[in-house]
Amino acid sequence: MLEYKMVAETVRNCEETCNELAKEGWRVMAVCPDQFKGIGVTATLERAVEDN
Numbered sequence: 001m002l003e004y005k006m007v008a009e010t011v012r013n014c015e016e017t018c019n020e021l022a023k024e025g026w027r028v029m030a031v032c033p034d035q036f037k038g039i040g041v042t043a044t045l046e047r048a049v050e051d052n
Contacts, residue, residue, distance in 0.1 A: 003049045010040045021045055 005026060009017050018028050026045040034040040 001049050001051050002046050005045045007043045007045065008034055008040060009043070014041050014043060018043060018045070 007017055007021070014031070025047040027047065028043055029046050030044045032042050034042050
């Protein structure tokens with residue numbers, strides 16, 4: 001089973017945030033410009049979780 005997370009960050013902070021989440025097992029699946037803010041990006045991440 002997969003778990004998903006979306007993160008909205010400024011371009012400057014996105015790399016650091018995604019690297020920290022990667023240490024927890026999250027993989028970046030998509031990065032899109034955040035046109036509402038105009039200065040950021042929205043990243044979609046996923047990781048595998050165990051089925052119970």
